Amino acid sequence: MSLDPPGLLAEAAILLLAPIAGSAVGAFARRWPDDLADWARGRSRCPSCGTVLGWRDLVPLVSFLLLRGRCRHCRAPIDRAEFGVELAALVPAGLAVLLLPPLPALLVAAIGWMLLAAALVDRRTLLLPDLLTLPLGASGLVAAWAGLAPVSVLASLAGALLGFSATALIGELYRRLRGREGLGLGDAKLLAAAGAWLGPQRLPLVLLIGAASALLAALATGAHRRPEEPIPFGPWLALGFWSVALIAYVELNPAVP
Numbered sequence: 001m002s003l004d005p006p007g008l009l010a011e012a013a014i015l016l017l018a019p020i021a022g023s024a025v026g027a028f029a030r031r032w033p034d035d036l037a038d039w040a041r042g043r044s045r046c047p048s049c050g051t052v053l054g055w056r057d058l059v060p061l062v063s064f065l066l067l068r069g070r071c072r073h074c075r076a077p078i079d080r081a082e083f084g085v086e087l088a089a090l091v092p093a094g095l096a097v098l099l100l101p102p103l104p105a106l107l108v109a110a111i112g113w114m115l116l117a118a119a120l121v122d123r124r125t126l127l128l129p130d131l132l133t134l135p136l137g138a139s140g141l142v143a144a145w146a147g148l149a150p151v152s153v154l155a156s157l158a159g160a161l162l163g164f165s166a167t168a169l170i171g172e173l174y175r176r177l178r179g180r181e182g183l184g185l186g187d188a189k190l191l192a193a194a195g196a197w198l199g200p201q202r203l204p205l206v207l208l209i210g211a212a213s214a215l216l217a218a219l220a221t222g223a224h225r226r227p228e229e230p231i232p233f234g235p236w237l238a239l240g241f242w243s244v245a246l247i248a249y250v251e252l253n254p255a256v257p
């Protein structure tokens with residue numbers, strides 16, 4: 001966190017950006033893959049009455065609170081999940097701003113928002129869109145090239161390759177042993193993106209945090225879940241990716257006492 005006036009201004013901007021990013025994340029996660037066209041044209045409609053919503057209905061967090069969670073036109077309740085995602089996007093931004101100078105904080109927050117979108121889509125569809133994982137991996141390479149990532153370009157490339165091949169290999173072994181899909185190519189691309197941002201030596205920790213949190217979540221919900229019901233691993237991999245990114249950037253930008 002930076003306390004001089006320009007730093008404070010930049011941090012306020014990141015925190016203001018968070019609910020806007022959260023609103024985009026939520027819209028993407030609800031609409032991918034079929035329903036992106038309307039949204040890309042900048043139109044949002046009330047799902048109940050179909051009215052095209054104006055800017056007053058679309059201010060993240062604020063509109064929901066002012067409208068008390070109901071459509072201005074037909075009074076139908078607005079999906080609370082939208083408000084929840086706008087609020088959730090504040091978590092990576094808040095932690096990053098607290099622990100990092102503004103520029104790395106913005107990078108870590110943006111990684112968090114991309115991963116939030118990937119996690120929400122994976123939870124709903126059991127798929128991780130290339131539209132998210134590939135740009136995330138490419139931006140890791142660019143950040144390493146620009147000196148903005150905690151790795152060299154070479155380590156970034158090696159991390160992407162290792163992340164993809166290791167996950168694809170584990171997935172293939174699991175498929176042969178158990179006769180069903182455990183880890184998909186989407187997971188492999190997500191771990192490749194983690195490798196591109198973080199380098200090969202941090203990947204075991206990403207996987208460890210991902211697997212441990214997935215296991216805890218499976219235990220916590222075990223009683224309510226049928227055994228054959230597939231568990232998406234993407235959200236937990238995303239959590240591991242983001243936690244290790246935060247740690248790596250904090251190591252790179254130690255707080256000045």
Ligand SMILES: [Zn+2]
Nearest residue numbers: 046049071074
């Ligand atoms: Zn309406």
